Amino acid sequence: MAKTTPDSSQPATDAFGAMLEAQSRWAELMFAPLAEAVEPDANDAAPALGDLRKWAENATRLQTMWIEFCQKHALDTTGGMMAGDPSQWPAKWFAMFETWTQQLPFADPSEQQRWWAESAQLWQALMLPQGEEKPEAELPREDRRFADPRWREQPVFAMIHQTYLLLTDRVLAMVEKMDTIEPGKREQLKFATQAMAEALSPANFAATNPIVLDRIMESRGESLVKGMQNLLQDVQKGQLTHSDPQAFVVGENIATTPGQVVYETDLFQLIQYEPTTDKVLSIPLVIFPPWINRFYILDLNEKKSFVKWAVDQGLSVFMVSWKSADASMKDVVWDDYIAAQIDAIDHVKKRLRQPAVHAIGYCVAGTTLAATLAILEAKGEADKVKSATFFTAQVDFADAGELLHFIDNQQLAAIKGIERDGVVDGRYMAATFNLLRGNDLIWNYVVRNYLLGEDHTAFDLLHWNGDVTNLPARWHRDYLRDLYRDNLLVKPGKLEALGTPIDLTTVKVPTYVQAGKDDHIAPATSVWKITEHFGGPMRFVLAGSGHIAGVVNPPAAGKYQYWINEDDDVDTLEEFRAGATEHPGSWWPDWIEWIRTQDSKELQVRGKRNPGGTEKDKVIEPAPGRYVKTR
Known part of the structure; x- marks a missing residue:
């Protein structure tokens, strides 16, 4: 019987494409013009020639990869969510998050005003003038995505992630209190809101993640090049990679019981x-x-x-x-x-x-x-x-849990739309299950694989998870x-x-x-x-x-x-x-x-x-x- 092979050349999903665009635009802004990207402070010595050469090499490699990919897939390389001065990115991120909260169908103006008043108090506590003596600020919210000390040591990143956690808490609490829609629809809205909040985490964007910025500078851009390689490979196969794809072979080191x-x-x-x-x-x-x-x-x-x-x-x-x-x-x-x-x-x-x-x-x-x-x-x-x-x-x-959020007439019609030759591509099912644990199975790997440019680890369970x-x-x-x-x-x-x-x-x-x-x-x-x-x-x-x-x-x-x-x-x-x-x-x-x-x-x-x-x-x-x- 003929085997139907999933079409790996189909366009990436909107979310995947947005991440691709964001990553590439950020890299472009980091490297072009090169002189500005590596321009030393007036009080510092000129950068070593080797560093300049490394930045230039990585800039060229990144640009070449992106152009080749766009030519192959006929993508538009201009514009995008990261366009503009990268120094303005924190403000843009806040604007993006605020726009999202305002567009929610349950947004209440008075509730939003209270949110922003609470945010102002938080910002004031974190951003006191440098000359003023004060103990290290107590951060009201903790989350393992922001456990690295760099999220707390630098006031701007403390402000970014604490504001994000504050607004996420408030939005989810408001959904929970809704009593004007049926419980099933409220749970769907809660799930969608949580998924959107996870996607908008400042950890998921290079310019608002201090760990990513440090890695870029330490590697002279090498991490971005490796991250772009990982990203383009995943776009090609239409699936997020969790484990080293070369580490396991069925019948050789997994599924080996005689x-x-x-x-x-x-x-x-x-x-x-x-x-x-x-x-x-x-x-x-x-x-x-x-x-x-x-x-x-x-x-x-x-x-x-x-x-x-x-x-x-x-x-x-x-x-x-x-x-x-x-x-x-x-x-x-x-x-x-x-x-x-x-x-x-x-x-x-x-x-x-x-x-x-x-x-x-x-x-x-x-x-x-x-x-x-x-x-x-x-x-x-x-x-x-x-x-x-x-x-x-x-x-x-x-009481079938979170998967019920994907089962209504609209969702069933959408599923019918992804069928090909009477078959549902297993990558869609994998993405659905990953979405149930988005921070662990999607965004964690977006940061590691694409933003930090880390090598894939060998993990048999995650290899199986991706073997759709x-x-x-x-x-x-x-x-x-x-x-x-x-x-x-x-x-x-x-x-x-x-x-x-x-x-x-x-x-x-x-x-x-x-x-x-x-x-x-x-x-x-x-x-x-x-x-x-x-x-x-x-x-x-x-x-x-x-x-x-x-x-x-x-x-x-x-x-x-x-x-x-x-x-x-x-x-x-x-x-x-x-x-x-x-x-x-x-x-x-x-x-x-x-x-x-x-x-x-x-x-x-x-x-x-x-x-x-x-x-x-x-x-x-x-x-x-x-x-x-x-x-």
């Missing part, structure tokens, strides 16, 4: 991992990872790998590796993913001659697993699944509309798949549910709701940390904690927390103990328990397979 692809369809490959114990539990385990990411989040390296750890516990582990969508998958819908889960379950059962499997569903694959269980129940085939485990998975989307997959557009729209917006999955009979109505209340399979305390993608309050719909025995575990670290937390790391409430008569997450016992470290050992209580029978490893171990066992290719490497 195994074989033993089955494949047009939608997925099925990997079976090689056993490491003489005996294994008779009931095998099949893992369904989310198709919006690569499966190897559960197999990053030997120390972090849930897959390797599960194999070492004596489980026969199978992993589904979903294919990144291409034009041939434009008609794929939820039925196809549910059918794929049933197909994988049936194949594992047949391959190992077992009556059932243990199943894990992670995130959206967990949502799908819930529907799969309901359909198996309706067809009288529920006994195919001995137990079901859900990693940070939602079935009831009433494309999505079938039709199913992506249906998922957002039917589940997120309309919450139909928990309404018996409102959705169907494979010709069968879905009713989650019929599910009686023993279930283990893991939620992350700090999960911002699948909030714990939302994950908890699965307990209100399933009817079988259930163990709920609240893990420390979030959507990824809360799941990928190997026992050897000794990190975080988890909470268990052994009381079966608990109706709400608040009640669960109130009566829960905290346990240090990983919840994985608790899970494997629970798995063994479902069926502890063991078998000697022989035959197809060791994939490809006999001549009769025809395997397709070594793990991690082709699909995970398809871009």
Whole structure:
């Protein structure tokens, strides 16, 4: 099947383009004219000839890169938000922030007047005449973006960042108090306001960031050249780079647990991992990872790998590796993913001659697993699944968190507008998730990569985060509309798949549910709701940390904690927390103990328990397979 490659030459988004323009214009103003940029103070000695040469070389390199890029992409190099005298940039930044606050639909003139009066008091405290003796000013607000002493030591930068924090607090507080619009719209406005405030942080602009200015002077402009290289590379690929792209290779230093692809369809490959114990539990385990990411989040390296750890516990582990969508998958819908889960379950059962499997569903694959269980129940085939485990998975989307801000009619129409050949480019999904933690996953890297010109670090988790997959557009729209917006999955009979109505209340399979305390993608309050719909025995575990670290937390790391409430008569997450016992470290050992209580029978490893171990066992290719490497 033909692979649809995302168009890397498409224009950058407005925000990305604005940052490109800002960076290049600032560099131009720093270097041109060169004589002014390096002109010494009258009392200082003339700059060394080597310094002048270094400035000139970097100015030429920067200008050449920018001109070549603009010629290639036919961009306008004139004008822009950074035009003018760079010494006036702090005033321009304040004007930009003030204009933004005035344009907000809820801006109140009297409230704005109070803001600016408070700002004036702050400025007066920070900007007293130099000759006046005074202790170091106490800054009323702290933020880790401004932790460097240079933000406090120089009064102008103290004033800039403190004013920014003041106005941000006031604007967000005003949104919070709004009672004239429905709560959902208010939350959308709050999210948009927070995102705008994060984008306008003075840390994100070279001329208002003292660390960036120092780096420019120390490196004689070399940092700007490196930053421009990083920026243009990211614009070319249409995606922010978080980790050294050359540091990791799938199958070489990530996704390395030994195994074989033993089955494949047009939608997925099925990997079976090689056993490491003489005996294994008779009931095998099949893992369904989310198709919006690569499966190897559960197999990053030997120390972090849930897959390797599960194999070492004596489980026969199978992993589904979903294919990144291409034009041939434009008609794929939820039925196809549910059918794929049933197909994988049936194949594992047949391959190992077992009556059932243990199943894990992670995130959206967990949502799908819930529907799969309901359909198996309706067809009288529920006994195919001995137990079901859900990693940070939602079935009831009433309290689905910040992602709900992206789900309304206007947003769904916008998503349809980005489809190409029936596929949604995975870079859009990555940008959406990054936006949920803009300071950590966007602006932090804008400063480091583009403004400071730092080299990318090698970080396997962030490499995985940027290793995006494309999505079938039709199913992506249906998922957002039917589940997120309309919450139909928990309404018996409102959705169907494979010709069968879905009713989650019929599910009686023993279930283990893991939620992350700090999960911002699948909030714990939302994950908890699965307990209100399933009817079988259930163990709920609240893990420390979030959507990824809360799941990928190997026992050897000794990190975080988890909470268990052994009381079966608990109706709400608040009640669960109130009566829960905290346990240090990983919840994985608790899970494997629970798995063994479902069926502890063991078998000697022989035959197809060791994939490809006999001549009769025809395997397709070594793990991690082709699909995970398809871009």
